Amino acid sequence: MDQRKILKEQYKEIKIEAGIYTITNKQTGDIYIGSLNNLKRLNGIIFQLNSGTHMHKNLQQAWKEQGESAFECVVREILKEEVIEEQGMKEALEKTQEKWSSQLGHTISLN
Numbered sequence: 001m002d003q004r005k006i007l008k009e010q011y012k013e014i015k016i017e018a019g020i021y022t023i024t025n026k027q028t029g030d031i032y033i034g035s036l037n038n039l040k041r042l043n044g045i046i047f048q049l050n051s052g053t054h055m056h057k058n059l060q061q062a063w064k065e066q067g068e069s070a071f072e073c074v075v076r077e078i079l080k081e082e083v084i085e086e087q088g089m090k091e092a093l094e095k096t097q098e099k100w101s102s103q104l105g106h107t108i109s110l111n
Helices: 003-013 039-051 057-066 081-087 089-104
Strands: 019-025 031-036 071-078
Touching: 019 039, 019 057, 019 089, 031 039, 031 089, 039 057, 039 071, 071 089, 081 089
Parallel strands: none
Antiparallel strands: 019 031, 019 071
C-alpha cells in the first residue's frame, strides 16, 4: 500500500466526537451554549474569540472587554455513536442542546 492510502485509512479511523459545550461568563453568569459535530473545533472557537473574529457579537464584545480569564469553557456532553446513528447528527445535536438548555436555565444559543 502506498503512503497516501495508508494516511487515508488512518484518517478514516480517527474518532470524531460530537457534542455540546458551554462558555460561561463568570462575572455576569451568562451561559452561551453551542454544539459541534467535531469537538476538536472548540479550540478554533477560542482562537476566534481571542482574535476578535467570532460571529456572536455579544459574546465577542464581552470576551474583548473582560478577557479570556473571565470565561469558563466546558464540554457538557459527548454524543454516543448509537444516538448519532439512530437520530442523525443534526437532530441528535439539536435535541441534546435543547436538553442542556433546559437543565441550565437561561442560556444564549451560539448555533
